[in-house]
Amino acid sequence: MSDKKRLQMEEMKAVWEASGAPLIQVKDLEKHFDDLHALNGVSVDINKGDVVFVVGPSGSGKSTFLRCLNRLEEPTAGEILFEGINITNKMTDINLHRQKMGMVFQQFNLFPHMTIMKNLTLGPMKLQNMSKEAAEAQAMQLLERVGLADRADAYPNQLSGGQKQRIAIVRALCMKPDVMLFDEPTSALDPEMVGEVLAVMRDLAEEKMTMVVVTHEMAFAKEVASRVIFMADGKIVEEAAPAEFFENPKTERLQNFLAKVL
Amino acid sequence: MDFIINLLIIVRDAIRYFFTSYIPQLIQEFSNDFYLNFIKEDRWKYIVDGLGVTLQVTLFAVLIGIALGFIVAIIRATHDKTGNLKFFNWICHIYLTVIRGTPVLVQLLIIYFVIFGSVRVDKVLVAVIAFGINSGAYVAEIVRGGIMSIDAGQFEAGRSLGFNYTQTMIHIVLPQALKNVLPALGNEFIVLLKETSVAGYIALEDLTKGADIIRSQTFAPMMPLLAVAAIYLAFVMLLSWLIKLLERRLRNSER
Ligand SMILES: Nc1ncnc2c1ncn2[C@@H]1O[C@H](COP(=O)(O)OP(=O)(O)OP(=O)(O)O)[C@@H](O)[C@H]1O
Numbered sequence: 065m066s067d068k069k070r071l072q073m074e075e076m077k078a079v080w081e082a083s084g085a086p087l088i089q090v091k092d093l094e095k096h097f098d099d100l101h102a103l104n105g106v107s108v109d110i111n112k113g114d115v116v117f118v119v120g121p122s123g124s125g126k127s128t129f130l131r132c133l134n135r136l137e138e139p140t141a142g143e144i145l146f147e148g149i150n151i152t153n154k155m156t157d158i159n160l161h162r163q164k165m166g167m168v169f170q171q172f173n174l175f176p177h178m179t180i181m182k183n184l185t186l187g188p189m190k191l192q193n194m195s196k197e198a199a200e201a202q203a204m205q206l207l208e209r210v211g212l213a214d215r216a217d218a219y220p221n222q223l224s225g226g227q228k229q230r231i232a233i234v235r236a237l238c239m240k241p242d243v244m245l246f247d248e249p250t251s252a253l254d255p256e257m258v259g260e261v262l263a264v265m266r267d268l269a270e271e272k273m274t275m276v277v278v279t280h281e282m283a284f285a286k287e288v289a290s291r292v293i294f295m296a297d298g299k300i301v302e303e304a305a306p307a308e309f310f311e312n313p314k315t316e317r318l319q320n321f322l323a324k325v326l
Numbered sequence: 327m328d329f330i331i332n333l334l335i336i337v338r339d340a341i342r343y344f345f346t347s348y349i350p351q352l353i354q355e356f357s358n359d360f361y362l363n364f365i366k367e368d369r370w371k372y373i374v375d376g377l378g379v380t381l382q383v384t385l386f387a388v389l390i391g392i393a394l395g396f397i398v399a400i401i402r403a404t405h406d407k408t409g410n411l412k413f414f415n416w417i418c419h420i421y422l423t424v425i426r427g428t429p430v431l432v433q434l435l436i437i438y439f440v441i442f443g444s445v446r447v448d449k450v451l452v453a454v455i456a457f458g459i460n461s462g463a464y465v466a467e468i469v470r471g472g473i474m475s476i477d478a479g480q481f482e483a484g485r486s487l488g489f490n491y492t493q494t495m496i497h498i499v500l501p502q503a504l505k506n507v508l509p510a511l512g513n514e515f516i517v518l519l520k521e522t523s524v525a526g527y528i529a530l531e532d533l534t535k536g537a538d539i540i541r542s543q544t545f546a547p548m549m550p551l552l553a554v555a556a557i558y559l560a561f562v563m564l565l566s567w568l569i570k571l572l573e574r575r576l577r578n579s580e581r
Pocket residue numbers: 097100102120121122123124125126127128129
């Protein structure tokens with residue numbers, strides 16, 4: 065990335081910070097797959113430090129919503145403002161903004177042909193002009209935090225599922241993101257490994273990292289979320305603080321959903 | 327009783343003939359043949375020079391094939407994944423269809439007699455171009471298969487970190503794809519080595535042509551042809567062994 069572009073981004077970020085606007089503003093977001101309307105007008109604000117959990121039945125559009133946020137899915141209509149910049153505009157260089165939005169996938173998606181250390185340093189070195197030493201020092205520090213410093217020279221295939229997902233989280237963190245997006249980060253894990261991944265996420269939440277988490281782990285949502293969103297049929301049906309959301313659901317759809325999953 | 331004794335005598339005579347007459351005769355014939363085909367008038371040079379030409383053509387055709395194949399594969403895979411590069415994809419499609427739909431010998435003859443028909447060019451160069459273009463089509467489909475076999479999640483992981491399409495290809499997708507297709511590429515080069523044996527049709531004196539020239543001079547076809555077959559076989563076995571070695575190396579580096 066050129067220094068000029070970076071400077072420009074910093075300036076715009078400063079303007080946004082001074083304005084006190086939300087970190088992410090989603091306005092009337094729609095995503096169509098041919099005839100299928102996966103998202104049907106989703107609007108939501110995500111503030112700095114928010115830990116937003118997104119729950120809902122299968123096929124309700126949770127993943128599509130999350131993937132639209134960093135444009136892994138190209139929205140059909142609507143706007144997404146990230147740090148005050150309209151990133152749905154075709155003119156914005158989405159690659160720059162993606163560096164600020166870490167994403168963690170259900171299937172980990174670590175790079176199998178690289179050691180853990182290379183997985184963690186590739187982005188910072190190639191995209192943020194970080195020196196090898198600095199990138200490795202940063203990676204080591206984060207590895208220690210998730211208790212995997214001794215696996216730096218291993219390859220992804222040598223790790224357990226829980227270890228892989230912790231590494232995937234660290235890989236995203238190495239880019240120093242302003243928000244972390246999680247799409248069912250524990251759904252592909254054996255039950256005994258779920259805890260170690262949730263612990264890392266809990267840590268992040270406590271550090272006031274902004275997070276958007278799609279999950280089926282209701283107990284975890286209740287414990288960690290600052291806000292819970294219920295999606296159905298490509299819409300946000302209900303949205304509330306966790307206590308309210310789980311103890312006192314307003315809509316019948318959410319009541320039915322909670323009755324099934326709790 | 328007489329019958330058994332007679333039988334033993336016949337067997338004895340046969341064995342005696344075999345060792346005192348047939349074997350020496352065979353050795354004599356073999357060394358005569360060998361002398362005639364390889365030593366006399368330095369005919370062995372046809373084989374050695376021919377081998378040089380064959381290896382030269384194969385090596386440079388492989389290099390062209392790899393370069394061409396990768397370019398075509400990346401264009402095709404990019405089109406499949408993003409819908410971009412429509413025009414180039416169309417050209418690649420025609421190239422693949424034509425090259426894979428016609429015999430390599432016909433392609434060689436067209437390039438030599440039609441395309442370079444009116445200019446004097448080095449025949450080795452013509453062969454390198456013809457076999458390179460031919461091989462590129464097969465390499466392209468192998469590499470494209472390799473790229474498409476990489477899980478979409480790898481691509482998304484790269485993009486989500488902020489890598490653009492090209493960077494994701496270079497750092498994440500291609501290294502994995504290449505690793506997966508190395509054995510298939512190796513086999514393609516074995517095929518190519520053998521296919522160059524038709525280069526004699528443009529009077530290029532490659533290994534096969536060398537044997538054929540000797541045959542036409544000595545009228546003793548067996549020895550030069552068997553010798554050439556053995557040389558091809560030796561190189562193919564050597565290449566297969568190298569590919570296996572490489573495969574094992576690559577497997578080990580991930581475990
Ligand atoms: N690439 C795609 N092409 C076509 N349809 C898609 C695509 N991705 C998602 N869909 C459809 O969009 C709808 C929403 O899918 P999405 O993956 O967002 O649901 P989800 O809430 O994440 O479900 P789950 O809990 O099963 O992960 C579904 O009907 C799905 O089949």
